[in-house]
Amino acid sequence: MNGMWTFLALMMMISAQLQAQFDRSPWSVGLLGGMQRTHFTGTFQSLPGLYNCCKGFDGSSTSMDPFFGGSIRYAITASFGLDMQVEYVQSRGELSAVNTIGNALSFNGSGFDIVEAQSAFMMSWTIPSLGFTPLLAWKPFESGFGIRGGFTLRLQSNGEATGREELIQPKGVVFSDTKSTIRNDRKVNFTPTSLVYGPIIGLCYDMKLSESFTLTPEISYMHILNQLIEFSNSDESLSMSALRAGIMLSYTAFTPARLVEIPITPLPIIEIDTNKPYIPKRLKAKLAAFSVNEQSKEENIVNIVIEEYSSLTMTPLLNFVFFEEGEDKIPARYARLDATDTPMFDIDFIHTPNHVETYLHILNIIGKRMIEKPASIITLTGCNADIQKEKGDMALSMRRAESVKAYLEKVWNVSSNRITIKNRNLPEKHANTQTIMGAQENRRVEITSNEPYIISPIITLDTVRTMNPPIVRFRPQVETDSVSTWQLIAGQQDKELRRFTGEEKVPAFIDWHIGEEMSEGLATDSAIVYAFKARTSLQDSAEIQGMIPIEQVTLHKKKINRVQDREVNTFSLVLFDVRSSEITEGNAQIIEFIKGFVKPNSNISITGFTDRLGDADANQRLAQERADATAKALQVKNKAIVLGKGNSALYDERYPEGRLYTRTVDVIVDTRIDN
Numbered sequence: 001m002n003g004m005w006t007f008l009a010l011m012m013m014i015s016a017q018l019q020a021q022f023d024r025s026p027w028s029v030g031l032l033g034g035m036q037r038t039h040f041t042g043t044f045q046s047l048p049g050l051y052n053c054c055k056g057f058d059g060s061s062t063s064m065d066p067f068f069g070g071s072i073r074y075a076i077t078a079s080f081g082l083d084m085q086v087e088y089v090q091s092r093g094e095l096s097a098v099n100t101i102g103n104a105l106s107f108n109g110s111g112f113d114i115v116e117a118q119s120a121f122m123m124s125w126t127i128p129s130l131g132f133t134p135l136l137a138w139k140p141f142e143s144g145f146g147i148r149g150g151f152t153l154r155l156q157s158n159g160e161a162t163g164r165e166e167l168i169q170p171k172g173v174v175f176s177d178t179k180s181t182i183r184n185d186r187k188v189n190f191t192p193t194s195l196v197y198g199p200i201i202g203l204c205y206d207m208k209l210s211e212s213f214t215l216t217p218e219i220s221y222m223h224i225l226n227q228l229i230e231f232s233n234s235d236e237s238l239s240m241s242a243l244r245a246g247i248m249l250s251y252t253a254f255t256p257a258r259l260v261e262i263p264i265t266p267l268p269i270i271e272i273d274t275n276k277p278y279i280p281k282r283l284k285a286k287l288a289a290f291s292v293n294e295q296s297k298e299e300n301i302v303n304i305v306i307e308e309y310s311s312l313t314m315t316p317l318l319n320f321v322f323f324e325e326g327e328d329k330i331p332a333r334y335a336r337l338d339a340t341d342t343p344m345f346d347i348d349f350i351h352t353p354n355h356v357e358t359y360l361h362i363l364n365i366i367g368k369r370m371i372e373k374p375a376s377i378i379t380l381t382g383c384n385a386d387i388q389k390e391k392g393d394m395a396l397s398m399r400r401a402e403s404v405k406a407y408l409e410k411v412w413n414v415s416s417n418r419i420t421i422k423n424r425n426l427p428e429k430h431a432n433t434q435t436i437m438g439a440q441e442n443r444r445v446e447i448t449s450n451e452p453y454i455i456s457p458i459i460t461l462d463t464v465r466t467m468n469p470p471i472v473r474f475r476p477q478v479e480t481d482s483v484s485t486w487q488l489i490a491g492q493q494d495k496e497l498r499r500f501t502g503e504e505k506v507p508a509f510i511d512w513h514i515g516e517e518m519s520e521g522l523a524t525d526s527a528i529v530y531a532f533k534a535r536t537s538l539q540d541s542a543e544i545q546g547m548i549p550i551e552q553v554t555l556h557k558k559k560i561n562r563v564q565d566r567e568v569n570t571f572s573l574v575l576f577d578v579r580s581s582e583i584t585e586g587n588a589q590i591i592e593f594i595k596g597f598v599k600p601n602s603n604i605s606i607t608g609f610t611d612r613l614g615d616a617d618a619n620q621r622l623a624q625e626r627a628d629a630t631a632k633a634l635q636v637k638n639k640a641i642v643l644g645k646g647n648s649a650l651y652d653e654r655y656p657e658g659r660l661y662t663r664t665v666d667v668i669v670d671t672r673i674d675n
Contacts, residue, residue, distance in 0.1 A: 025252055025253040026074055026075040026076075027072070027073070027074055027075075027252070027253070028072075028073045028075075028214070028250045028251060028252035029070070029071070029072055029073075029250065029251055030070065030071040030072075030073070030214075030216075030248045030249055030250030030251065031068075031069075031070055031071075031248065031249055032068065032069055032070065032071055032085065032087065032246050032247065032248035032249075033066070033067065033068040033069075033246060033247065034066070034067060034068075034218075034244060034245050034246020034247060035064055035065065035066055035067070035244070035245055035246070036064070036065050036066075036067055036089060036091075036222075036242040036243065036244040036245075037062060037063075037064055037242060037243040037244075038062065038063050038064075038065050038091045038092065038093065038240065038242050039060060039061070039062050039240065039241050039242065039243075040060060040061045040062075040091075040093035040095075040228075040238060040239070040240050041059075041060045041238075041239050041240075042057060042058070042059070042060075042061075042093075042095060042237060042238040042239070043056070043057070043058045043235070043236060043237055044056060044057055044229075044231055044236040044237065044238060045057075045233070045236060046123070046163070047123060047125055047161040047163070047188075047190055047229065048161075048188075048190040048191065048229065049161070049188035049189070049190050050123065050161055050162075050163040050186055050188055050190075051163075051184055051186065052121060052123070052163060052165075052184070054097055054099040054101075054119070054121045054165070055097060055099055056097065057095040057096075057097050057121075057123060058097075059095055061093040061094050061095055063091070063092040063093060063094075065089055065090060065091055065092055066089070067087045067088065067089035067244070067246070068087060068088060069085060069086045069087025069088055069131070070085070070086055070087075071083055071084065071085045071086070071248055071250065072084045073137075073250065078139075079138060079139050079140065080136070080137065080138055080139075081136075081137040081139075082134070082135070082136060082137070083133075083134070083135040083136075083137055083148065083150075084132070084133070084134050084135075085131070085132075085133040085135065086130070086131065086132055086133075087130075087131050087133075088128070088129070088130050088131075089128075089129060089131070090126050090127070090128045090129075091126070091127050091128075091129065091240065091242075092124070092125070092126045092127075093124065093125055093240075094122065094123070094124035094125075095122075095123055095124075096120055096121065096122040096123070097120070097121050098118055098119070098120050098168070099118065099119055099120075099121065100116050100117070100118055101117050101118065101119050102116075102117050116169070117167065117169060117170065117173070118167075118168055118169040119165050119166060119167050119168060120165070120166050120168050121163065121164070121165045121166075121184070122163065122164055122165075122166070123161065123162070123163040124161070124162050124163075125159055125160065125161040125162075125190075126159055126160050126161075127156055127159040127192050127228060128156070128157045128158075128159065129154040129155060129156045129157070129196075130154065130155045130157075131152050131153070131154040131155075132152070132153045132154075132155075133150055133151070133152040133153070133200060134150050134151065135148045135149065135150035135200070136148065136149060136150060137204070139206075143205075144205050144206035144207060144208070145203070145204075145205050146203070146204045146205070146206065147201075147202075147203060147204075148201070148202050148203075148204055148218070148220070149199070149200065149201040149202075150199070150200055150201075151197065151198070151199055151200065152197060152198060152199075152200050152222055153195065153196075153197050154195070154196045154197065154224070155194065155195060156192045156193060156194060156195070156196060156228070158189050158190065158191055158192075159189070159190055159191075159192050160187065160188070160189055160190075161187070161188055161189075161190055162186065162187045162188075163184060163185075163186055164182055164183075164184060164185040164186070165182070165183050165184040165185075166181055166182055167181040167182075174344070179341070179344035179345070179346070179349075180341075180344075190229075192228055192229050192230075193226065193227060193228055193229060193230055196224050196225075196226050196227075196228060196240075197224070197225060197226060198222060198223045198224040198225040198226075199222070199223060199225075200220055200221065200222040200223075201220060201221060202218055202219055202220025202221065202244070203218065203219055203220070204216050204217070204218035204219075205217055205218075212251055212252055212253065213249065213250070213251055213252075214249075214250045214252070215247065215248075215249055216247065216248045216249075216250065217245075217246075217247050218244075218245075218246055218247070218248065219243075219244065219245045219246075220243075220244045221241070221242070221243055221244070222241060222242045222244060223241040224239060224240045224241065227239065228240055230499070230501075232496050232497070232498075232499065233496065283478070283479070283480040283483075283534060283535075283536050283540040283541065283542045284478070284479040284480070284542060285476065285477065285478050285479075285532060285534050285542040285543070285544050286476070286477040286478075286544060287474060287475070287476050287477070287488075287530075287532045287544040287546060288474070288475045289301050289472060289473070289474055289475075289530065289546055289548060290472075290473045290474075290475065291469035291471070291472060291473070292469060292470070292471035292472070292473050292511065293468075293469055293470070298473060299469075301469065301472065301548060302549075303548065303549040303550060303551050304467060304468070304469070304472075304514070304528065304548055304549070304550050304551070305467070305468045305550075305551045305552075305553060306465060306466070306467055306522070306550065306551070306552045306553065307465070307466050307467075307468070307553040308463055308465055308553065309463070309466070309566045309567060309568060310461065310462075310463060310567050310568075311461070311462050311463070311567070311568050311569065311570070312459060312460070312461055312462075312567070312569040312570070312597070313351070313353065313459070313460055313462065313569075313570050314457050314458070314459045314569075314570065314571045314572065314590070314593075315351060315355050315358050315359075315457055315458045315572060316355075316457045316572055316573060316574045316586070316587075316590060317359065317362065317365065317455050317456065317457055317458060318359050318362070318574060318657060318660055318661065319362075319446060319447040319448065319455040320444045320445065320446055320447070320656075320657075320660075321334065321362060321363070321400075321404055321444060321445045321447070322440065322441070322443060322444045322655070322656045322657060323400050323443045323444065323445070324443070325385070325389075325390065325439070325443065326389055326390060326396070328396060328399035328400045328402075328403055329403060330363070330403050330404065330407065333360060333655070334360055334362070334363060335350075335360050335361045335363070335364060336363065336364075336407065336411070337364055337411055338411070339410065339411050339412075339413070342364075342367065342368075342411060342412055342413075345364050345368055347361075347365055347368060347369075347458060348460050350364075351458050351460045353570075354651075355572060355574075355651070355661045355664075356651045356652070356655075356657055356658055356661050358458060359657055359661065360657075362447075363404065363407055363408070363411075364412075365458070366378065366408065366447060366454060366455075367407075367408050367411065367412030367414060368412070369453060369454045370408070370412065370414050370418065370454065371412065371413075371414075372453075373451050373453055373454065375451070376418070376449055376450065376451035376453070376454050377418050377419075377420065377449065377450050377451070378418070378419055378420070378447055378448065378449045378454060379419075379420045379421075379422060379447075379448045379449070380401040380404050380405055380419060380420070380421045380422070380445050380446070380447060381401065381421075381422045381423070381424060381427075381445065381446040381448070382396075382397035382398055382399070382400040382401035382402075382421070382422070382423045382424070382445050383397055383400075383423075383424055383425065383426060383427045383430075383442060383443070383444050383445070383446065384396050384397045384400075384425055384426070384442070384443060385426075385433065385439035385440075385442045385443050386425040386426045386433060386442070387433055387434075387439060390443070392425060393425075394423050394424070394425065395423075397423035397424060397425065398421065398423040400443075400444075400445050401421040401422065401423060401445050402421060403445075404445050404447075405419045405421055426442055427442055427444065427446060430442050437613060437656070437659065440655075440656045441656040441659070441660070444656075457590060466515070467514060467515040467518070467522070468515075469514075469515075470513065470514065470515030470516070471511055471512065471513055471514065471515065472511075472512045472514050472548070473509050473510070473511050473512075474488060474509065474510045474511075474512070474530070474532070475508070475509045475510075476488070476506050476507075476510070476532050476534075476544075478506050478534055478542075480534075480536055480540070482504065482536060482537065483503075483504060483505070483506055483534050483535070483536055484503065484504065484535055484536055484537045485501070485502070485503050485534070485535050486501070486502055486503075486506050486532070486533065486534040486535070487499065487500065487501040487502075487532075487533050488500040488501075488510055488530065488531070488532045488533075489530065489531050489533075490512065490528055490529070490530040491528070491529060491530075492522075492526045492527070492528055492529070493526055497518060497522070497528070498512055498514075498517065500512075506534065522550070526550070527547050527548060527549045527550055528547065528548040528550065529545065529546070529547050530545065530546050530547070530548070531543060531544070531545045531546075532544045532545075566670060566671060566672050566673065567597075567669075567670075567671050567673060568668065568669070568670045568671075569597050569668070569669045569670075569671075570666065570667070570668050571590065571593075571594050571666070571667040571668075571669070572664050572665070572666050572667070573587040573590055573591070573630060573664060573665045573667070574587075574660060574661055574663065574664050576626060576663045576664070576665075579614075579622065581608075581622060581625035581626040581628075581629045582629070583629055583630070583633050587630075588633070591630065591633045591634055594634060594667055594669065595634060595635075597669045597671070598634065598636060598669055599671050601671065601672055602669050602670065602671040603641075603669075603670040603671075604634075604636050604639065604640035604641070604667070604668070604669055604670075605640065605641045605643075605666075605667070605668040605670075606627050606630050606631050606634075606636075606640050606641070606642045606643070606665060606666070606667050606668075607627060607643045607644075607645060607665065607666045608622075608623040608624060608625070608626035608627030608628075608630070608643070608644045608645065608664075608665045609623055609626075609644075609645050609646070609648045609650060609662055609663065609664050609665070609666070610622050610623045610626075610645075610646045610647065610648065610662070610663060611647075611648065611653055611659045611662040611663060612647045612648070612649060612653060613653075613659070616646065616647050618646075619646030619647050620644055620645075620646035620647065621644070621646070622644075622646060623644035623645050623646040623648075624642075624643075624644025624646075625644070626644070626663075626665050627642045627643060627644050627665055628642060630665045630667065634667070648662055649662070650662045650664070
């Protein structure tokens with residue numbers, strides 16, 4: 001309290017002196033912008049969320065990044081001033097590494113040589129930040145030249161990282177898992193260190209444009225002291241410095257000089273009782289671990305169980321190819337191949353839980369299946385939206401069908417006499433012609449075949465690994481007046497798995513989403529050891545440790561021990577008509593297929609969905625009606641969990657396939673079996 005009164009009194013005296021010395025206000029505001037030469041130096045295996053099987057990265061990266069912001073200046077005297085700058089910048093970096101990944105065969109014209117296979121792994125990143133930079137400015141000369149120095153605090157928000165591995169040696173070969181020279185091509189968002197800081201020093205020159213406006217070019221150097229990203233391994237790092245050049249336009253209000261007398265309030269007298277010295281509490285800490293199940297219920301944790309079970313996944317195939325308004329070219333979002341790549345195309349490889357990603361390979365799926373079924377014949381029916389510039393344009397409908405036919409002929413070598421093309425205006429079952437999204441869904445080519453296999457659902461078998469509990473909750477308890485820092489570290493043997501840190505306040509609980517974060521990276525042969533540490537400003541510290549056992553239940557172990565196993569099979573239904581819950585012919589066939597997997601002891605979950613178009617309450621009712629209709633058709637309504645989830649955003653609703661695959665019903669059949 002004494003310090004606050006002293007500071008106020010000092011500022012009042014300084015302000016009175018300034019008003020006597022200056023004809024202008026001591027305050028000025030400005031806008032600034034410029035470029036910074038960002039220099040990253042790093043040694044790390046990979047950025048958070050990106051997979052990298054190679055040796056990692058060790059080097060530096062430089063980029064030119066624009067920044068912009070504002071400034072507030074307070075003139076203490078004619079030679080000294082305080083500046084506060086706030087600016088935004090997106091710092092970009094990129095590193096690459098060449099790795100030897102094994103041996104490969106290279107054709108030399110007459111035979112094959114064994115050569116070393118090399119790949120280049122490239123990783124780039126962008127980290128947005130908002131900087132707060134207090135500066136002390138000194139102008140020793142009347143010319144306007146000045147020196148400024150200070151300390152920058154930068155709040156970093158979620159960054160974006162991309163990585164890809166490219167096979168560079170030998171030429172003419174591909175990766176076995178991707179059937180191309182590229183793999184591990186990913187883009188992710190990651191969370192950098194929330195607050196970074198460091199010193200900044202620079203030169204500036206004030207050029208007075210008028211009594212109130214000043215233009216100030218400046219050049220400065222900034223160096224960040226702490227790590228930009230909190231890596232899990234202590235030997236990994238990423239640091240940054242920047243050389244910045246910018247210009248600021250500032251405004252200062254002009255006021256006539258006058259002397260103002262301000263009364264100074266006497267400082268208050270505070271009496272301190274010296275007979276009762278302050279004795280800080282000793283730091284005491286406790287820590288307990290609990291499990292949190294899928295219903296968010298907290299229970300005492302005994303161990304972590306990793307279980308393997310067999311799974312079947314079925315994705316229905318949407319037999320449409322959609323086109324842009326007035327266009328007859330196949331949109332770029334559809335996956336296309338060169339004719340030389342078709343022998344390596346594998347439907348099982350492109351089948352993922354993301355139904356839209358699988359569907360976008362529709363042209364290659366149809367081509368592959370027609371090669372497998374040489375007696376099959378397909379019919380391509382081109383359609384248009386039949387409104388505005390597509391009104392009655394049957395020729396456009398025909399050109400759309402011809403585009404699909406040309407791809408199947410040239411890339412998949414399907415004979416032209418196996419493809420029949422037709423045209424019409426609106427599809428036979430068309431969407432609302434008076435809405436933009438309805439028109440999108442009507443601009444399409446429909447694919448039908450005499451062979452049901454050509455457009456049948458995609459089915460794959462896999463082994464799924466689950467973890468129970470999905471969440472481990474730590475509850476720390478600290479008895480002290482205040483804590484300066486704390487951390488919680490969980491690991492296995494010498495490997496750190498997860499680190500939580502903070503300052504001052506210790507949270508009531510800390511949740512580790514172990515099921516999501518460690519689905520593949522958790523070792524099964526050792527327990528998880530965790531340690532909680534806390535430290536006060538007086539360097540008093542406390543540490544608590546604990547352990548969580550791990551139990552692995554594999555398919556092989558289940559068979560040997562003759563324990564009960566489970567199969568979890570997932571099915572999806574699409575092609576519901578707009579605003580309808582009626583089971584179509586295609587869905588009826590899928591339901592008959594699902595019935596073969598339903599056993600008396602099966603646990604069944606049926607969830608209906610709708611997109612977000614239209615009234616929210618009506619969508620919720622429609623989603624429930626679709627789920628109820630499916631349960632009734634499966635004859636399991638009394639034993640299944642039946643839910644409706646209207647207004648869902650399962651897929652990107654900007655595209656017609658995203659909306660159609662959201663108008664779905666998911667059926668999960670979980671069956672216990674005896675080994």
